[in-house]
Amino acid sequence: MHIVVCIKQVPDSAQIRVHPVTNTIMRQGVPTIINPYDLFAVEEALRLRDTHGGEVTVLTMGPPSAEDSLRRVLSFGVDRAVLLTDRFFAGSDTLATTYALATAIKKIGETFGAPDIVFTGKQTIDGDTAQVGPGIAKRLDLRQLTYISKIDSVDTDAKEIVVERRSEAGVQVLKSQLPVLVAMLEGTNDLRRGTLEEAIAAARAEVVRWSAADAGIEDMQKCGLRGSPTIVKKVFAPSARSEKAAFIETEDQVPAEALIDEIFKRQPALEDDLSALASGY
Amino acid sequence: MADAPKTPPAKPQAGGRAASKKELPDHFKPYKHVWVFVEQERGQVHPVSWELLGEGRKLADKLDVDLAAVVLGPEGAETQHVVAEAFNYGADLAYLVADPLLRDYRNEPYTKAMTDLVNTYQPEILLLGATTLGRDLAGSVATTLKTGLTADSTELDVDDDKSLAATRPTFGGSLLCTIYTLNYRPQMATVRPRVMPMPERVERPVGKVITHPLGLVEDDIVTKVLDFLPARDAATSNLAYADVVVAGGMGLGSPENFQLVKQLATTLGAEYGCSRPLVQKGWVPSDRQIGQTGKTIRPKLYIAAGISGAIQHRVGVEGSDLIVAINTDKNAPIFDFAHVGLVADAIKLLPALTEAFRRRLSPHNRDKLAS
Numbered sequence: 001m002h003i004v005v006c007i008k009q010v011p012d013s014a015q016i017r018v019h020p021v022t023n024t025i026m027r028q029g030v031p032t033i034i035n036p037y038d039l040f041a042v043e044e045a046l047r048l049r050d051t052h053g054g055e056v057t058v059l060t061m062g063p064p065s066a067e068d069s070l071r072r073v074l075s076f077g078v079d080r081a082v083l084l085t086d087r088f089f090a091g092s093d094t095l096a097t098t099y100a101l102a103t104a105i106k107k108i109g110e111t112f113g114a115p116d117i118v119f120t121g122k123q124t125i126d127g128d129t130a131q132v133g134p135g136i137a138k139r140l141d142l143r144q145l146t147y148i149s150k151i152d153s154v155d156t157d158a159k160e161i162v163v164e165r166r167s168e169a170g171v172q173v174l175k176s177q178l179p180v181l182v183a184m185l186e187g188t189n190d191l192r193r194g195t196l197e198e199a200i201a202a203a204r205a206e207v208v209r210w211s212a213a214d215a216g217i218e219d220m221q222k223c224g225l226r227g228s229p230t231i232v233k234k235v236f237a238p239s240a241r242s243e244k245a246a247f248i249e250t251e252d253q254v255p256a257e258a259l260i261d262e263i264f265k266r267q268p269a270l271e272d273d274l275s276a277l278a279s280g281y
Numbered sequence: 282m283a284d285a286p287k288t289p290p291a292k293p294q295a296g297g298r299a300a301s302k303k304e305l306p307d308h309f310k311p312y313k314h315v316w317v318f319v320e321q322e323r324g325q326v327h328p329v330s331w332e333l334l335g336e337g338r339k340l341a342d343k344l345d346v347d348l349a350a351v352v353l354g355p356e357g358a359e360t361q362h363v364v365a366e367a368f369n370y371g372a373d374l375a376y377l378v379a380d381p382l383l384r385d386y387r388n389e390p391y392t393k394a395m396t397d398l399v400n401t402y403q404p405e406i407l408l409l410g411a412t413t414l415g416r417d418l419a420g421s422v423a424t425t426l427k428t429g430l431t432a433d434s435t436e437l438d439v440d441d442d443k444s445l446a447a448t449r450p451t452f453g454g455s456l457l458c459t460i461y462t463l464n465y466r467p468q469m470a471t472v473r474p475r476v477m478p479m480p481e482r483v484e485r486p487v488g489k490v491i492t493h494p495l496g497l498v499e500d501d502i503v504t505k506v507l508d509f510l511p512a513r514d515a516a517t518s519n520l521a522y523a524d525v526v527v528a529g530g531m532g533l534g535s536p537e538n539f540q541l542v543k544q545l546a547t548t549l550g551a552e553y554g555c556s557r558p559l560v561q562k563g564w565v566p567s568d569r570q571i572g573q574t575g576k577t578i579r580p581k582l583y584i585a586a587g588i589s590g591a592i593q594h595r596v597g598v599e600g601s602d603l604i605v606a607i608n609t610d611k612n613a614p615i616f617d618f619a620h621v622g623l624v625a626d627a628i629k630l631l632p633a634l635t636e637a638f639r640r641r642l643s644p645h646n647r648d649k650l651a652s
Contacts, residue, residue: 011452036561094432098424126452128574129432134388134420143503144388146417162507168412169322172385173508186567229429229465235451235458238592245606245622254630255623256637259605262621263582267603270581271642273524277550278642 001054001156003045004105004115005078006136007038009062009069010126034069037121041184042073043191044151045119052156055079057108057115061089061100067207074202075194081205082108086212091225094127098135099222104215105140116156116178118142122185130183137181145176146183154178305464312466315341316376316404318351318395319367320414322386323509324359326366328479328522329410333472334370335480336437337408343439346405347373353394355384368485375488376402380495385506386414390497392421398493399426404467406445408437411471419471429462430469433573435476435596445470450573450596457592475521475577475600520569525551526580526601528571529559530594532587532608532627536564541631542586548635548642554578556588572597586627590615607631 011030045056058073060066061084070081084104092100109115118140123130130146137144149171150164159178164171166185194202212223221227250258264271317337319330334350341348350367354360356379364375378394395418399407407422409415411433423430431447435457438446444461445468451458462468520526527549529542539559546553554571555564571578572594579600586607588594595618598604606619607627616622623630 093429094420095424095427095429125574127432129430130416131420131423131430131432134417135424138392138421138424144417144421145504146388147413166413167322167386168327168414169325170509170511172506173510174387174504175507176504229427229462230431231461231463232451233446233459233461235456238457238595241618245616245619247611247616247622247624254633255625256630256633259621259623259630259634260637260641263603263605266620267581270525270603273581274549274638275642275644278548278639278644 001049001052001117001154002109002113002115003048003054003056003117003119004108005038005042005045005056005058005073005119006101006105006132007042007058007060007069007073007121008035008124008126009033009060009066010035010124032065032068034072035121035124035126037123037125037184037186039121039191040186040188041119041121041182042076042078043189044182044184045117046077046192047189048117048151048154049079052154054116055112057082057112059084059101059104059108061085061097061104064209067209070207071202071205074205074207075199076192077194077198080112080208082208082210084210084212084215086223088212088220088223091228092223093228093230094129094131094135095229096223096225096227098132098139099219099227100212100215100217101132102136102139103217104210105136107210107214107216110216114179116159116180117154117161118179118181120181120183122147122183133181133183140179140181142179142181143176144181144183145174147185148182149185149188151182305466309464309466312403312405314346314349314402314404315344315406316349316351316399316408316467317372318353318407318409318415318418319363320410320412321352321354321360321363322414324363326363327410327412327414327474329412329415329472329474331366331370331482332474332477332479333408333410334367334372336472336477337406338371338480340406340437340439340445341373344405344443349373349404350375351395351398352377352379353383353391354379355381364490365487366482368487369482370480371483373488375490377490377492378495379492380497382495382497382499382502385509386417387502387504387506388417388421389502389504390495391418392425393497394493394495395422396425397496399467401493402491407467407469409469409471411473415471419469423469426467428465428467428469429460430471431460431462432471434470434472435573437470437472444468450592455592457596473573473577475579476596478579478600520552520554520571520576521578523552523578524580525549525582525584526554526571526578527551527584527586528554528556528588529586529627530556530588531558532589533559534587534628536562538628539564541628541635545584545586545631545635545638548638551580551582556591556594585615585619586631588615589613590618 120133350372436448583601
């Protein structure tokens, strides 16, 4: 079985700060990490490989420095890492990104064997769109299974997969056919740490580096800014509310009563609602 | 591989994305009207669909076009009821694909139904809820149609030249950006539940309903639904639709102190939540996260304890009627959008507040005050 996992190197958004005066992003020194949701996809791929045999190829699109993320997943024991990097990709929105990634996955299939499963994480923590997985599936004509909380079974002979998919009202148990795209939810498995041997091997391993041309991408009009139907018109900080919070000032060391007075002064109906609720207990 | 687009995309000009707005290609000019996808699961409409009809109404009025509801579901009374409700929430007309194959959500038949409708009736704007269903569907519909899709918008408007301007947080929620879909149609966006207010429901007669065939048989659909396990009530929070919400942030200092938030919530009969770092640290499960990447809330009262108030969080709570913030840092950004502020240590204040609320709300005490 051949499994391809798409990962993304992202800024650690918890550490991004906005300059308090200029309202610009302070990107200097913000560390990059593997998109946390993608790690669950990598882990699931490795588990399936360990059970059913085969290989795991991890693919990322990004700047040359994204190689760091690939080295890290190599240390977990993935078999192959492919870095898709080209200045033509700059400014890609999700539609352009899925064109590049889908073409590269096709090339991976021709070079190393057609994938049975393509994994992604639920979404990235920088874009947060959850659109790239469905986009890749559509472009490669794969069935798509998103928000997957559990892979119940994979039958490599019958080419069948059974998964649990979280919906708003419950869980769907779905059966589909390989090849398939699976977008994994977070917290779906326990992540492994690589062994020391794997870490050493990963440092020495070759990362396959492809330009757009290497990946078989022929139509540059579909890449980067040119291939992106969505255009960011402006980026801005939200305007402050005209009126700042009214601060509760009191002599009391723990001004709980004063705060409650203020709440019920502003929302008189709420006191009755809450009291009715409280008396119901 | 993907088909070539019918027209080459606009060549980017110097000056970046903002400068590349051009005349819409001729074949997109007939695209008109605002559509809202009405999402249902087992006969239950997700409320975000009505919220979107409310927002779609404003856009349609500005553009002076019709507002249409798109209903996909099985044949029968349940689906007909959903269509009727769409008119009560402001739709001018409805597009309906009713077929037994649409009973449960599956990507393949839903994507086909939606893309067929778009290609036949050509909407200018298509809005969907940013739910697990809506995001799954929107991603494949937009890729099939090779058009732009803005995820999780927090504000929608139409520009002077009638383009859709979709605003959403960016850079991990630290800034906002406004996104246009240029030279492609329809312009698609998803919006999270509770970002837009619920419109008033007004009983109206069922108007024009345009039905369209699905054009698939079960054998055409590879993915099968083996089972559906409804969520246990205990496992799902009513956070998005709660009247009172209490939430904690990093100011609580430790996972143990998060109990203080839960205790106050219990006393108030409220739901509890948290800011993103607490989920990332594993202190609180992700379905309790409030903010752009978590739940959006619109309670009557929101109490934020030890939350600094990054934009990520702000966009998730701005619709609250009354925001009360407790934070030791008087310069914390949360005080820029809270209505009532208290500079205090939440760890000390929360137990006192819980106790004070308990006294205040106890029936015994109320009777005494009344007499």
